[in-house]
Amino acid sequence: MTVDRDAAWQPLKGVRIVDFSVLLPGPLSTVLLADLGAEVVKIEAPTGDPARHLLPGVFNTLNRNKRGVMLDLKDPANMPRVAELMCWADVVVESFRPGVAQRIGIGVEVARSHNPRIIYCSMSGFGQDGPWRAKPGHDLTYSAAAGAMSHPGSWGQHPARSSLPVGDLVAGMMASNAILAALRERDLTGQSAHLDLSIFEAMFFCAATRHGLDQEVDLTSHLFPGNDLYQTADDKTLALGLMEDHYWQVFCDRAAVVDDKMLAVRGLDEHARRARGDALTATLKTLIRARTLEQWYALLRDSDIPFEACLTPAQAASSTHLHARGRVVQQAGQQFVPFPVTVDGHRRPAVSRTCPHLGQDTEAFFSQIQSAQQCADLKV
Template identity: 45%
Template structure:
């Protein structure tokens, strides 16, 4: 029931959402990343974990640490009557409730929207699940890759020449769900100011991914064109002579003209008038990509990047996340914050020249705040 002694409280700087209280029953990535955004912006977030903790704690890597900073962790076994009652007492004081279970689980735990709304009619209650609370797939299990498949995202090849779907290295559907959940919560809170009414938000991860994928289809969602209709031969990844990968984004005509003039010094065929329009370049895309790759392989990346910069051509070296986090540009933006537990990319929007997100505590140990929060709750004090 109780975890380690709670760390000394760290005074959080005021943020846009200071005063908003969030009860977080979600795990893995979609729900926790949403509530971390709210916490970065000043909301007070209490994360409720079962006795075994968020399953993300057991996964390789640092997924839990990446999605749970600025929160407090308490352990409640919601399968017991006592802890279920404590959970509902916490919900009484919350503005936002986020859960990430499969449909039906919160009903069995006694923390459904109906149960929470009975003790807090103005609650903004957000359910994040793979396929949503309704529909024939609502009970089907999944993870990011299956949601990407079901939403159409994986039907698009990523590079010219690909003939099969490629899974993104970043969990696109999970993070899309986090973003939409955050926006929906803030919209519901805004509306509540006028109406006093809460809401039940039903966020399906697959729906969020479909919304992202729809930008590649036509306006009626009747057609997404051929396999390469969304690609441009000169908008891709190319390997330089030293093995470094460069991303080039010569989509608009003026960028293509500059790129072709520069690369034609190595491969004269790139100046061929046959490549003089976007339509023609797509029609000859296989040949053109071969020529572009040959040209870029002729020099090391540093030479090309300097030449591309001088010619005002969109091009960047492909960086790792640590390299990007240490780059002079990111440092100048101020969106990476240091804490005793590592470095964090905070809410990445600047307001009046300063990053809106703040780090006041790293992801908590399991149950680190159980004693403190429950003692306040049982004493009739404000636990937030």
């Protein structure tokens, strides 16, 4: 088979996904798969996914490459359409609280009764069982309970939240990985799978990976003076990555132009810098405040030191590097950032359609898929 090296990379073409999820983690997992060629149908209640009004920008980007179907799952008259969806799908994704999907007639047992090969992914805050299964939560509270908010991100500061909903993002990415693994297993064995993915546990995985599980832990063991964010004279933010000794030494040489006292600390190795972390952090804050961001760029340019200005996503999108890499694409007058990978130097995931209006594909979609029994016969 000849591969068109300039065509979009769509390795999941032919994989069919029904997405009952809302807000961020579930839709993120399915948009990643949609970018890679899977056919994803987003199912929404007549009131729509709450993200349509809570997070319209997020909703727009997470539901590209999907068709939109409106279906009132509280209406028993729509159960035949649910059966059609289950028979049509390779994968179902839902993000209700545990027990809700079963109660409204779209649970895993219903799905398997129509399609014994289906991959069914349940995403929830704390998982499908356990004493916390019914607790409410959001990204911040899952992260706090998982240990991800216990360590400070900057020397001498209290722990602070990120602007990114890290738990939601990580959980969505892990779900897409688990779905791909389950599809591979099904291809080899014919076995269905019910995936139980918890946002809390996704963040626990991250926190344990970064900070370990020892009871007695140094809350600053992951911090390095000089590996932080600093305010410049024009109230912009400079990110410095001075972890290794050779980066620290080169920085001190350059910074001596601003304050020759930096030469006195040039020879401090990583252990010595950490021992003097409070004093060095105060010194660096004062030092960086003495010059504008542009002046620091002029001073550090070509130094082989890790440093960057803190940009907005819009500013980053306009960079020559992202333009050269082709990471921002246009579709119907809108900008999107699809799955960021390049294959064989040429092929990339594509954006073929923008976010659907509520229910815009309902009738067209159901007119195209086969009846539940016909589809079930094909899948057995």
